[in-house]
Amino acid sequence: MGDSRARMLLHIIERAAYLPFLARLPAPLGYRMACWRGDWHFRHQAGKRTEVARNLRLVLGNELSAAAAQQVTREWFRLASCETVDIKRLGRRARPLRRLVEIRGREHLEAALAAGKGAILCTGHFGSCSSGFSVLHASGFPVTAIGRWWYKYEAAGLSSAERRLWDFYLKPLRRHRQRPNIEPWPGRPEVATLAAAALRANEVVTISIDAPPLDSDRARAVEVPFLGHQAGLLPGAVVLAQVTGAPLLMGFLYREADYRHQVWEISAPVPVEGETATAFGRCAAEVSAAIRRSPAHWIFWANTGDLADLGLIPPQPDSSPAAGPVLLPDRGIPARRISR
């Protein structure tokens, strides 16, 4: 844990030193250098590299050979590194990043908002989704995200100075949002109602549905097929759509082979009528298919505790809450392994 924190601090300092520089370079060069940095981390972070490759094989099984798992792992490190550049390119009204992101399915989002009930954009912890939400907002869609900022977890054990550093680093993301994140912490029953208020104001509410539920929410989880396993996930996105009448669209942000261009693929509204678990199963299947299509885009591969909580891998001996959080400096993700 101490080692992990020291490493994370080093990463923050590293980022502060060179990321603004990388983000100001012409995109081809900036993202090329980000890939070199990803490769460097792949070579030197043996523990994380092994964990990602092992989890890939545990979850995807025979779909992935050992060599292919190594390849995906290397790609995972590259994408993580590119994500940090994305965040820094959100300055100047996000123009530097907006130029690189194509929004396919924009018409679906526009049609949904034209109906006046807002829109729910359902995705996973996939690619640079947080930067992608900011790009959507900067492109004229009023976006509010439901999600927790991981560094605010008390159990992450960060000092207030470290929290401020993360706050500063992630500020560009927060700047391009209609409202502050709606954060579903335990003891906040107003979360869904706040999301409904954003929808009523005809905004886009984003939800990543692939996070393992907190202990306090576990009773509400539904078991759905996910990546070839049964995973317990929260169907809140579907219930929100059913109660408010807002259309629910699926969206995934893919990075292209040149690493600098990205594509938002936004679907037409998916049906949410009928049984909640069935409708939610369709959403989970979409997320699952996106991950299979491009496994390196999924952020959770380094979160062994989360994968175990989801039921995708057996419980790991070192993944008990007491083992402390997994701190993922490069992907800035909502590390879930906290005392709950």
Place this chain on the structure above:
Amino acid sequence: METVINDYISRELVQDPALVPLADEAPLLDSGILDSLTLLRLVVFLEERFGITMGDADLLPENFASVNTICAYLRAREPGKQEAARG
């Protein structure tokens, strides 16, 4: 008012049949009857049934602690009461 709200919660939101019949003073949040999504359903019901709009500031846990506190909150919102409070 108590009966209408109690009926709705008992019929639509309570998952555990052992909690029915629901006393008006029974805790709704602490007992887990109301979570984020059931609270949303309740708010939508209250807005439709009583013709009110609830803003972010109304979503205080103390307003939804029990059927009694919900009713107290709704009564405090009645136009006459609000004017009296302002006056």
